[in-house]
Amino acid sequence: MDIIEPDVYAKQKSNAQLIAMQSIDSLNTYNNNKSYDQIVDIGCGDGDITKQLLGKHIRHKHILAIDVLPDMITYARNHNSDDTIEYLVQDMSVEWPLISSPRLRQLAGNVDLIFSNLALEYMADKRQIVDTFGQLLSTGGVFHANLVIMEDINKRLASYGRPPKQQWYQSREKQLDNWRQSLSSDNQFLVKQFEIIDVCWPTDRQKMIDFMPIIISKYRQFFQNTDDFESEKIDHLWDTAFDALVNPTADTPNPRAWQQFLADPTVTVVNRYHQLLRITAVKQ
Ligand SMILES: C[S@@+](CC[C@H](N)C(=O)[O-])C[C@H]1O[C@@H](n2cnc3c(N)ncnc32)[C@H](O)[C@@H]1O
Structure with a gap:
């Protein structure tokens, strides 16, 4: 936990x-x-x-x-x-x-x-x-x-080149x-x-920043082992999970969604x- x-x-x-x-x-x-x-x-x-x-x-x-x-x-x-x-x-x-x-x-x-x-x-x-x-x-x-x-973030992760069956x-x-x-x-x-x-x-910017690690932690249960979780966490999981949360119906995933949010302080609230x-x- x-x-x-x-x-x-x-x-x-x-x-x-x-x-x-x-x-x-x-x-x-x-x-x-x-x-x-x-x-x-x-x-x-x-x-x-x-x-x-x-x-x-x-x-x-x-x-x-x-x-x-x-x-x-x-x-x-x-x-x-x-x-x-x-x-x-x-x-x-x-x-x-x-x-x-x-x-x-x-x-x-x-x-x-x-x-x-x-x-x-x-x-x-x-x-x-x-x-x-x-x-x-x-x-x-x-x-x-x-x-x-x-x-369900499998589909979005496919865009990062994950083997489709994984x-x-x-x-x-x-x-x-x-x-x-x-x-x-x-x-x-x-x-x-x-x-x-x-x-x-609707979630204030700072609350989103504070709460994102908690959301990420919920994905841990889906991993076989901690190494898999840690490597995915660093590579793609934050962008993918954030994108799925704020943009659930998007046809094209945004592989930099979290980084873009962090870099843009004018976004004060996200849904x-x-x-x-x-x-x-x-x-x-
Ligand atoms: C999002 S909080 C919800 C707290 C409260 N029920 C509420 O609605 O405000 C989830 C809580 O579940 C607890 N939790 C997670 N895994 C647990 C486990 N295995 N056994 C007991 N509590 C757990 C966490 O520590 C956390 O405090």
Whole structure:
């Protein structure tokens, strides 16, 4: 997991808040403002959404908010503490038997709601994540997530002379298939919502510069090894990923998109186009 600085993330959040708030409204409508005994927030980041949105708008007894980065959890404890919220450092990308936190393991079978906003795209093995959620949720418990479907940049990279069959990145269809198959395996979940949402997020120049390394880090999961990732990162990935974000329908890729943006201070705002997947599934 690449490091995301809590201060940098805290300045980026308005887009994430909007999408999380839509989710909270739809969960309340779906479950008639039900009160949840135990909520788990996966990839809680700085804890702002945990406290201000989940904590204030979803009736609950207790929220366990989890992040892999110790600095995020320290920041969350310092800035977003609350009586009903407990923060925990845990890597959720490992398989259930390797989850080391006794606190989390003791919740097995007792979680009513697993919520995750813009975090599951960092975790490569979707089947493993779904399996872990199956372990944690009670029967009838709900899993609700918003996650980014990463841009398919294979086609754009072809212009750099990559051998055509070398597909290091997953297409969007493949990413969606992974989720569909993971959710349907073992018939553990009944999928109630599997919705693709296209968003356009205007982003200030400095925020874009600060956030770009985080976007790049999400591509790491598609590489076989760190050497491949590092060499691609230096050669082409920044230009290609930025171009795909700001210019998604272009016929001709711009192989210098990021460098041109950096060199032109008159570009003060860019529109980032993302495709999100919203999932609601019920443990059977
Ligand atoms: C974009 S932030 C989203 C934070 C928050 N949910 C929000 O919407 O504002 C993604 C978070 O997922 C966390 N994350 C990434 N991989 C993780 C993992 N394997 N286990 C737990 N958290 C992880 C990151 O550290 C980061 O804080």
